[in-house]
Amino acid sequence: METLNSIECFVRSAEAGSFAAAARHLGLTPAAVGKNVARLEGNLGVRLFQRSTRSLSLTEAGERFLAEVSGGLGSIRNAIANLASAGGQPSGTLKVSMGLVFGRDYILPLLGDFLARYPAIRPDWHFDNRQVELIAEGFDAAIGGGFELPPGVVARKLSPAHLVLLATPAYLDTHTPIRNPEDLAQHDGIRIRSPQTGRVRPWALTHRQGKGQASIELRERMYMSDPEAACYAALQDLGITLVSMQHAVPWLDSGRLQRVLPDWYVDAGSTSLYYPAQKLLPAKTRCFVEFVLERFRAQGLEQRFSAR
Structure with a gap:
């Protein structure tokens, strides 16, 4: 009978793609994880991983074994954790x-x-x-x-993920009025790059009464990789930025920033x-x-x- 520890080392290594990553999660050394997996392979009489100096990949037998044991291992692990909860508490x-x-x-x-x-x-x-x-x-x-x-992941919705255009009252008072999305082309934008891709996502504005969509055609004056930094730049009357409502709420509540085109927003899901x-x-x-x-x-x- 294979030990739960050996099987867990195999599953974690398969999920993480390396013995080192599995070891960090399990609180073991990479050598210990590798030995447990090798022991499991020896006892089963099959090779579960193809190993090289740079990569770790499942064999066909390893893929079948992972599909058969991973769900059960998770249930056993969680059952043990729940049973072992201190004083019946999580x-x-x-x-x-x-x-x-x-x-x-x-x-x-x-x-x-x-x-x-x-x-x-x-x-x-x-x-x-x-x-x-x-x-x-x-x-x-x-x-x-x-x-x-x-x-293998489920989600529970917390809130909508809406983005809004923001600027200071002073900026809006001293620049060309913005009555519709087309007017944005006359204004400087403080755009946010994705930290993962380095790109500025081409969001589309949606009218809250369902009167269509419009592109955001701001002059791209500067770029930030963080929405808080973009808000602080906007506070200096440097232009208009687009951030999520989660970031916008404190600034809107204080009155230091206000919504531009309040009938329009970006719907980014949840x-x-x-x-x-x-x-x-x-x-x-x-x-x-x-x-x-x-x-x-x-x-x-x-x-x-x-x-x-």
């Missing part, structure tokens, strides 16, 4: 990825109440503006939006909580998901983040 390290500003402004303030309710959970929160490989990188959950749902699709979700993950959804409803953030 426990363990909760590894979550979220955007820097969104996490700081809307998730981090929930931390005290969350830990008061679930004191045996140990947060390991990563604030990074990128789409993580949820399963391969060993995250329990992630918060984000604007990307396709990866295989901001959601993502987690692995498992029949038996770890208690720590389930509690975190339900807690965040509960607080978002209580605070009315879904409505606040809507630009309609």
Whole structure:
């Protein structure tokens, strides 16, 4: 009978694509992971991986074995974790990825109440503006939006992902009036590059009463890779920027920035909580998901983040 440890080393190595990445997730050395996988191969009498100095890939037998054991291993792992919860309460390290500003402004303030309710959970929160490989990188959950749902991952919607045009009242008072999207061509833009691709995404504006769509034709005066930086540039009366409502709300509430063309916005889908699709979700993950959804409803953030 193969040990759970050997099978887990195999599954993690297959998911992560290397013994080193699997070792980091499991808290072992790469050599220990490699030995466990080699022992498993020896006992099964088949080669599960093709190895080279630079890559690790599954053999045909390895792909079949992974498909057969990975789901069951996840269920066993979660069952053990749930059963071992301290005093019947959810426990363990909760590894979550979220955007820097969104996490700081809307998730981090929930931390005290969350830990008061679930004191045996140990947060390991990563604030990074990128789409993580949820399963391969060993995250329990992630918060984000604007990307396709990866295989083996489910999502719970937190709010719409709407973007709006912003500028200072002083800028709007001293420049050509903007009455429709075509007028944007006469104004300087503070555009945001994707940190992943380095490109400026060509968003289309949508009218909130369904009166069509329009392109954003700002003069591209400058580029930023961070929406907060773009807002601070706009505060200097340097032009118009386009940011998500999550970033815009504090500036709109203070009156330091205001919406340009308030009947128009960009619909980028939804901001959601993502987690692995498992029949038996770890208690720590389930509690975190339900807690965040509960607080978002209580605070009315879904409505606040809507630009309609």
